[in-house]
Amino acid sequence: MDIKLPILSTAWQKIKTLLGLEHHALLDEDNIEGKLSLKALANHYPNSSPASEAEQILLYSPLIAGVDTIIGRDTQRQKVTDAIERWQQQKGELTAVIGPFGAGISTLLNQFHQQYTHSYNVTYLSFYHGVLSTKEAIANLCYCFNITDEPNSITAAIAVINQQPQQIIIIDDLHKLMLRMMGNYQALVTFATILMETRQHHCWILGCETFVWHRLSSQYSITNFVKSIIKMDYFTQQELSEILKQKTDKIPLKINNLSPEEASNGAFDSLCKQLHQASDGHPKLASVLLHAAMVDDGNSPINLSPISSPDLSSLKQCIDEDLFSLAELYVHGGLRVFQHADIFATSIEHSSLKLEYLARQGLVKAHYSKQDFAQHYYFITPTLTRIIAMHLLNHNKLYL
Known part of the structure; x- marks a missing residue:
C-alpha cells in the first residue's frame, strides 16, 4: 500500500488542534497519592x-423512605407547602425551587408528588429533551392533562387547560428549556405565557438548577413572573x-x-x-x-x-474553549454533538472531537448513538457537578 506520510502527518496535526492536544499535556491516568x-x-x-x-x-x-424524613430541608418544604395553600385559597402564583445539581431538588419535589396525590391530581413532568417550538411547548403542557387533541394556538391551549380539573403540576429539570437553538425563544415565551394564564386554576411548581435560573433571569427576566423562589444548597x-x-x-x-x-x-x-x-x-x-x-x-x-x-489536574489544564463547552453542558444538563455545534457555530466534526476529548479526560460521560455520531450525547456525571461548576464559576464561565 502506498502510504503518504506527509498527508497523514498534516491530518494528525489538524486532529490534535481540534482535540486541544496542542495546548494540553496528556494526563497520567494513575491517581496521585491521596x-x-x-x-x-x-x-x-x-x-x-x-x-x-x-x-x-x-x-x-x-x-428517604417517606415524606417526613428529608434531612435539612424543613424550610424549603414549608415554603412549598405555603405556596400550595395559597393556591388552595385562590391566590395561586408560580413557584420555583432552585438549587445546584445534586442538592436534592428532584427528591424534594417527588415528596410533594406523594404527599398530595391522595387529595389532588398531581402530575410530575421531567423533560426528556429541550422544547424547540411553540407546537412542542403546547404539546408538553397538554400532556400534563392527558389532552390528546392539541390546540392550534396559545389562546386555545390556555382555554382548554383552564377547563381541566384542578391539578398540581410539578415540572422538574427546567434546564431542558435552555437550549439555544433556532425557535427556542418563542417556545420559552409560549411556555411561560400558558403557565402565567393558568396559575390561578392550576398549581405550577418548577424545579431549576441555580446557574440555569440566573441565565433564565438575565436573558428572559423569568423572576418577573415567578412569585415564590425557594432556594436550596448542598x-x-x-x-x-x-x-x-x-x-x-x-x-x-x-x-x-x-x-x-x-x-x-x-x-x-x-x-x-x-x-x-x-x-x-x-x-x-x-x-x-x-x-x-x-x-x-x-x-x-x-x-x-x-x-x-x-x-483537579484535568480541569486545570483546560483551555477557555474547553471551559465554555463544559459551561454549556452544565446549564443544559447535557448536549448532543449537533446541539453543541449549533451553539458554538462550528462543524459537527469539530464538536464531536471536542466533546470526545472532554470525555477522554474524564470530565464528561457519553452515550453513543449507533446510527449517527451527531446524536452522541455528552453530560457531566452527577458526581462531578459541584467540582466542575465551582471551577467554571472561578473562571468566569458561569455567573451568579
Whole structure:
C-alpha cells in the first residue's frame, strides 16, 4: 500500500488542534497519592450493576423512605407547602425551587408528588429533551392533562387547560428549556405565557438548577413572573453526617480500626468532616469518596483506607474553549454533538472531537448513538457537578 506520510502527518496535526492536544499535556491516568482523578470519580458512579451490597446501599439506595424524613430541608418544604395553600385559597402564583445539581431538588419535589396525590391530581413532568417550538411547548403542557387533541394556538391551549380539573403540576429539570437553538425563544415565551394564564386554576411548581435560573433571569427576566423562589444548597456538615449515618448503619464498616460496636461518635464525626471538606456537602460525591476508600475483601467488617480528595489536574489544564463547552453542558444538563455545534457555530466534526476529548479526560460521560455520531450525547456525571461548576464559576464561565 502506498502510504503518504506527509498527508497523514498534516491530518494528525489538524486532529490534535481540534482535540486541544496542542495546548494540553496528556494526563497520567494513575491517581496521585491521596487524591482521586476526576475520571476515577466519574467511573465510580453510575455503574450499570453495583458490584457489592455496600455499593448498592451507599450509592444507589434511596435516601428517604417517606415524606417526613428529608434531612435539612424543613424550610424549603414549608415554603412549598405555603405556596400550595395559597393556591388552595385562590391566590395561586408560580413557584420555583432552585438549587445546584445534586442538592436534592428532584427528591424534594417527588415528596410533594406523594404527599398530595391522595387529595389532588398531581402530575410530575421531567423533560426528556429541550422544547424547540411553540407546537412542542403546547404539546408538553397538554400532556400534563392527558389532552390528546392539541390546540392550534396559545389562546386555545390556555382555554382548554383552564377547563381541566384542578391539578398540581410539578415540572422538574427546567434546564431542558435552555437550549439555544433556532425557535427556542418563542417556545420559552409560549411556555411561560400558558403557565402565567393558568396559575390561578392550576398549581405550577418548577424545579431549576441555580446557574440555569440566573441565565433564565438575565436573558428572559423569568423572576418577573415567578412569585415564590425557594432556594436550596448542598448540605451542611451536620446534615451530611445524618445522611451518611442512614447509609452506613446498614454497612458493617470498620472506622479507625474499631469494630462497628466500638466506633465512637468522634471517629464517625471526624470521617464526616473529611468527607464534607472534600465534597463541599455534595452527598453523591461524598458517598463515592467513602465507597472508594472501602477495602472490601469479602470479610466483615469492611476496612476503611484514608479518604482521598478529588484531583483537579484535568480541569486545570483546560483551555477557555474547553471551559465554555463544559459551561454549556452544565446549564443544559447535557448536549448532543449537533446541539453543541449549533451553539458554538462550528462543524459537527469539530464538536464531536471536542466533546470526545472532554470525555477522554474524564470530565464528561457519553452515550453513543449507533446510527449517527451527531446524536452522541455528552453530560457531566452527577458526581462531578459541584467540582466542575465551582471551577467554571472561578473562571468566569458561569455567573451568579
